[in-house]
Amino acid sequence: MLDKVTKQKLVVIGNGMAGIRTVEALLERAPDLYDITVFGSEPYGNYNRILLSPVLAGEKTVDDIMLNTVDWYEDNNITLRKGETISMIDRRTCEVVTDAGDRVPYDRLLIATGSNPIMLPLPGKDLPGVIGFRDIYDVDRMIKASTDYRNAVVIGGGLLGLEAANGLMKRGMNVTVVHLLDTLMERQLDPVAGGLLRKSLEERGMVFKMPAQTQAILGEDRVTGVRFGDGTELPADLVVMAVGIRPNFELAKKAGLYCERGIVVSDTMQTYDGRIYAVGECVQHRRQTYGLVAPLFDQAKVCANHLAMKGFATYDGSVTSTKLKVTGIDLFSAGDFAPGPDKEEIVLQDANRGVYKRIILKDKKIVGAVLYGDTIDGPWYFQHLRDGTDVSHMRERLVFGAANLGDGGVNGQNSVAAMSDETEICGCNGVCKGAIVKAISEKKLFTLDDVRAHTKASSSCGSCTGLVEQVLAFTLGGDYSAAPKVKPLCKCTDHSHDDVRRVIVEQQLKTIPAVMRFMEWKTLNGCHSCRPALNYYLLATWPGEYRDDQQSRFINERVHANIQKDGTYSVVPRMWGGVTTPGELRAIADVAEKFNIPTVKVTGGQRIDLLGVKKEDLPAVWADLNDAGMVSGHAYAKGLRTVKTCVGSEWCRFGTQDSTGLGVKLEKFMWGSWTPAKVKLGVSGCPRNCAEATCKDVGVVCVDSGYEIHFAGAAGLHIKGTEFLTKVETEDETLEVIVALTQLYREEGWYLERMYKWCDRVGLEQIRKRVVDDIANRKALFARFAHSQQFAQTDPWAERASRGVDRNEFAPLAELELA
Amino acid sequence: MTGWIEIGALDDIPRLGSRVVRTPAGNIAVFRTESDEVFALDDRCPHKGGPLSQGIVHNKRVTCPLHNFVIELASGQAVAPDEGCTHTHLAKVENGVVWLSVRQAAAVS
Numbered sequence: 001m002l003d004k005v006t007k008q009k010l011v012v013i014g015n016g017m018a019g020i021r022t023v024e025a026l027l028e029r030a031p032d033l034y035d036i037t038v039f040g041s042e043p044y045g046n047y048n049r050i051l052l053s054p055v056l057a058g059e060k061t062v063d064d065i066m067l068n069t070v071d072w073y074e075d076n077n078i079t080l081r082k083g084e085t086i087s088m089i090d091r092r093t094c095e096v097v098t099d100a101g102d103r104v105p106y107d108r109l110l111i112a113t114g115s116n117p118i119m120l121p122l123p124g125k126d127l128p129g130v131i132g133f134r135d136i137y138d139v140d141r142m143i144k145a146s147t148d149y150r151n152a153v154v155i156g157g158g159l160l161g162l163e164a165a166n167g168l169m170k171r172g173m174n175v176t177v178v179h180l181l182d183t184l185m186e187r188q189l190d191p192v193a194g195g196l197l198r199k200s201l202e203e204r205g206m207v208f209k210m211p212a213q214t215q216a217i218l219g220e221d222r223v224t225g226v227r228f229g230d231g232t233e234l235p236a237d238l239v240v241m242a243v244g245i246r247p248n249f250e251l252a253k254k255a256g257l258y259c260e261r262g263i264v265v266s267d268t269m270q271t272y273d274g275r276i277y278a279v280g281e282c283v284q285h286r287r288q289t290y291g292l293v294a295p296l297f298d299q300a301k302v303c304a305n306h307l308a309m310k311g312f313a314t315y316d317g318s319v320t321s322t323k324l325k326v327t328g329i330d331l332f333s334a335g336d337f338a339p340g341p342d343k344e345e346i347v348l349q350d351a352n353r354g355v356y357k358r359i360i361l362k363d364k365k366i367v368g369a370v371l372y373g374d375t376i377d378g379p380w381y382f383q384h385l386r387d388g389t390d391v392s393h394m395r396e397r398l399v400f401g402a403a404n405l406g407d408g409g410v411n412g413q414n415s416v417a418a419m420s421d422e423t424e425i426c427g428c429n430g431v432c433k434g435a436i437v438k439a440i441s442e443k444k445l446f447t448l449d450d451v452r453a454h455t456k457a458s459s460s461c462g463s464c465t466g467l468v469e470q471v472l473a474f475t476l477g478g479d480y481s482a483a484p485k486v487k488p489l490c491k492c493t494d495h496s497h498d499d500v501r502r503v504i505v506e507q508q509l510k511t512i513p514a515v516m517r518f519m520e521w522k523t524l525n526g527c528h529s530c531r532p533a534l535n536y537y538l539l540a541t542w543p544g545e546y547r548d549d550q551q552s553r554f555i556n557e558r559v560h561a562n563i564q565k566d567g568t569y570s571v572v573p574r575m576w577g578g579v580t581t582p583g584e585l586r587a588i589a590d591v592a593e594k595f596n597i598p599t600v601k602v603t604g605g606q607r608i609d610l611l612g613v614k615k616e617d618l619p620a621v622w623a624d625l626n627d628a629g630m631v632s633g634h635a636y637a638k639g640l641r642t643v644k645t646c647v648g649s650e651w652c653r654f655g656t657q658d659s660t661g662l663g664v665k666l667e668k669f670m671w672g673s674w675t676p677a678k679v680k681l682g683v684s685g686c687p688r689n690c691a692e693a694t695c696k697d698v699g700v701v702c703v704d705s706g707y708e709i710h711f712a713g714a715a716g717l718h719i720k721g722t723e724f725l726t727k728v729e730t731e732d733e734t735l736e737v738i739v740a741l742t743q744l745y746r747e748e749g750w751y752l753e754r755m756y757k758w759c760d761r762v763g764l765e766q767i768r769k770r771v772v773d774d775i776a777n778r779k780a781l782f783a784r785f786a787h788s789q790q791f792a793q794t795d796p797w798a799e800r801a802s803r804g805v806d807r808n809e810f811a812p813l814a815e816l817e818l819a
Numbered sequence: 820m821t822g823w824i825e826i827g828a829l830d831d832i833p834r835l836g837s838r839v840v841r842t843p844a845g846n847i848a849v850f851r852t853e854s855d856e857v858f859a860l861d862d863r864c865p866h867k868g869g870p871l872s873q874g875i876v877h878n879k880r881v882t883c884p885l886h887n888f889v890i891e892l893a894s895g896q897a898v899a900p901d902e903g904c905t906h907t908h909l910a911k912v913e914n915g916v917v918w919l920s921v922r923q924a925a926a927v928s
């Protein structure tokens with residue numbers, strides 16, 4: 001268990017996009033784990049660096065681009081030390097040292113120092129008026145220069161340089177872009193697209209000098225001009241260097257961390273010192289450094305997962321795409337588009353419309369795309385690129401985009417950009433495009449979930465999700481990191497588990513065929529994956545009303561025993577809280593002998609397993625067990641399995657509460673309930689935890705002053721300690737919280753999704769809010785569970801042994817004596 | 820191959836379910852689809868011998884309960900990418916009665 005009094009200290013160096021995204025993701029997963037301190041050289045909260053270009057162009061203000069204000073840090077108990085720079089990491093004492101000499105200790109350290117603009121080592125580079133383009137300070141100086149001076153030279157014809165040049169031009173300056181090569185944005189564009197881009201920027205008044213090498217920056221007290229390799233000179237009052245970025249890893253290197261072109265990190269975002277993590281532009285992962293936000297956000301998620309001590313996510317690198325944020329110019333590029341012998345190209349050029357598209361294929365897959373003039377299909381190509389889709393069947397028409405493919409398999413990929421603001425995007429909730437665009441820009445939404453929460457678009461049937469993502473991508477430009485495609489429930493449908501559950505409720509669907517019909521299942525009768533899932537969803541949604549479909553149940557749940565590899569079954573009667581009696585043991589012994597049961601074994605869940613029972617003997621075995629007062633242990637069920645207990649205060653000298661009694665109470669209340677996946681409980685009488693409660697789906701650890709409730713543990717394929725949920729004072733409260741928690745899981749979990757996975761998906765805080773904090777909600781959940789138990793608590797063995805349910809299941813249809 | 824043998828009423832097999840016919844040469848699983856067609860297969864998955872009669876039936880296929888092999892009821896063939904074949908027998912329904920014709924050679928197990 002974690003010590004809740006002295007929390008571990010997490011120090012973050014760098015208050016930028018990657019660092020804070022990591023902190024946000026960490027708070028979602030483990031809000032109380034750390035004492036967090038963030039150091040940032042810049043005197044602000046966290047802002048969206050990408051949008052500095054529109055700020056420079058006068059399209060947005062600095063306030064517009066703030067992501068987390070100072071209040072946010074306070075609200076989340078984070079100490080923000082803005083305007084303070086860390087000058088040293090002392091790994092020996094585990095401390096960071098500020099430039100003012102302050103020492104701050106850490107248990108874990110996160111380095112997110114971003115990168116610095118490369119300043120070419122030219123004569124005159126330190127003159128006033130020569131600046132990079134990286135932060136608010138740079139933008140302020142550029143804006144100031146644009147009011148005081150006329151001539152600007154931007155060195156570098158890449159993404160950043162062109163956005164800077166565009167902004168300065170909008171501010172009224174004469175701008176010349178100097179570029180070393182003869183293609184603009186050569187890393188993202190091929191020569192044709194680069195030429196088209198140059199032409200349209202020239203039409204707007206931008207001047208280019210390329211190819212050209214800068215030799216010196218001229219001036220005495222301030223820059224006055226630039227001299228080139230060919231001897232020519234240009235007047236300049238402002239020189240912006242935008243030739244590239246250099247990962248900012250000096251600090252790490254000085255501390256002895258291994259660096260190459262960046263701080264070298266593993267797939268878990270750890271540096272060579274396991275206590276020190278690094279994310280963002282300052283890192284090098286698998287020989288790769290990144291300069292765009294989408295990969296940084298992926299890194300942040302993985303890093304947060306490890307900081308939260310979940311320890312299972314890995315970062316495998318990212319594929320990136322770029323969109324130039326110059327209003328009125330549509331440009332998109334992704335992947336690898338250098339020509340090669342094993343590559344094929346599809347090119348479309350329409351000089352009249354100013355459209356150029358080049359799709360690069362290799363082994364039937366898209367490996368690169370360059371679009372100019374018409375970029376609507378950019379995200380669509382990018383999706384196929386990332387997914388590695390085999391596109392050979394649509395090769396002929398590929399270049400015309402998704403809309404021309406008809407049944408291309410991607411829903412609603414019409415020209416989002418061409419739609420009017422009144423076009424309805426979400427039919428269920430009547431949300432039109434304009435409303436979504438407005439919400440994205442005004443509320444600074446980043447993700448699909450944000451948009452769902454704020455506009456309700458795509459929050460119902462979800463069939464418009466593709467369109468909403470397009471609107472997002474189109475509105476945010478390169479800024480949008482596409483959420484992974486929602487995973488369909490199984491191959492029989494495109495709908496996700498969440499969609500199916502929601503529609504079952506909204507449309508009052510009450511049978512499996514009704515769900516399949518309404519949601520347009522692609523197969524007749526579904527398959528072995530979706531049928532049991534639907535059966536569970538219907539059972540959990542309509543207790544007492546829905547008739548359990550035996551043919552949609554996995555065999556174990558149909559015959560209430562566990563199939564073994566030889567086709568025989570194992571039988572486990574319930575032993576409440578692991579407590580048994582001589583009478584029960586005698587009955588079990590008799591049954592074992594009577595039916596020649598080959599193996600009798602004690603299970604990990606504190607009960608007895610009879611292995612090797614023939615199917616046709618099952619009803620008779622159950623009848624005998626029933627007669628001795630025993631019922632099914634549901635050892636086969638996606639439902640409540642065991643409640644493991646220790647002897648607690650009744651016998652143990654350390655016991656603080658009656659853990660056995662509480663376990664029995666829980667089991668008696670909850671047995672028979674179906675859940676998305678199996679549920680195992682544990683109750684320990686004191687923190688010595690003999691019942692191993694902290695690796696169960698739900699665990700109770702009794703203490704002197706009450707009951708600590710933990711959940712979301714697992715000890716199977718994955719081993720995971722539980723999360724602390726809350727502490728309560730009485731047994732009744734314990735029961736109420738655990739039952740409410742289980743009910744929430746029953747209502748939200750995906751079929752076969754264990755509780756710990758559900759928790760990781762939904763978020764601990766979300767769950768705590770609804771089960772612990774919101775007492776009315778807790779009681780409502782409890783009531784719903786109790787209601788459904790009315791219909792669930794019949795012993796399936798008794799029904800079959802003596803009441804003739806499913807009699808056919810256990811007898812052969814016929815016996816033939818073939819000659 | 821045996822002649823047609825009457826093995827029971829169609830209604831004794833659940834829709835999208837199966838019942839077993841015992842023979843000295845091993846069990847035969849008789850399946851009933853949603854549209855009341857019947858099929859008969861040896862009750863052994865070609866993979867590891869799992870009892871196909873205990874699987875989930877969908878359309879004209881059954882999924883083996885042990886390792887999720889999917890078998891075509893009509894041909895006994897495993898659905899790609901899995902490979903293997905289970906012996907089939909002839910089955911038919913007439914006036915609500917199910918008839919079976921056992922292919923002897925196949926049922927040896």
Ligand SMILES: Cc1cc2nc3c(=O)[nH]c(=O)nc-3n(C[C@H](O)[C@H](O)[C@H](O)COP(=O)(O)OP(=O)(O)OC[C@H]3O[C@@H](n4cnc5c(N)ncnc54)[C@H](O)[C@@H]3O)c2cc1C
Pocket residue numbers: 013014015016017018019039040041042049050051052053084085086087112113114115133134135160163248251279280281282290291292293294296323325477478479
């Ligand atoms: C003008 C511009 C336009 C861009 N456009 C796009 C775009 O369209 N799409 C896209 O994907 N990406 C774009 N980017 C790139 C994107 O902004 C970066 O990839 C991203 O901000 C990197 O995040 P980071 O956290 O690694 O670094 P940063 O956001 O730079 O954060 C690092 C922070 O750490 C601070 N710091 C550094 N050293 C110390 C220290 N020793 N002590 C304390 N604090 C320190 C820095 O002051 C800085 O605030 C653009 C960048 C710029 C500058």
Ligand code: SF4
Pocket residue numbers: 425426427428429457458459460461462463464465
């Ligand atoms: S129909 Fe639909 S939500 Fe549904 S969410 Fe739809 S379009 Fe949007």
Ligand code: SF4
Pocket residue numbers: 646647648649652653654655656659684685686687688689690691
């Ligand atoms: S957990 Fe505590 S109370 Fe229970 S048996 Fe162990 S030591 Fe005793």
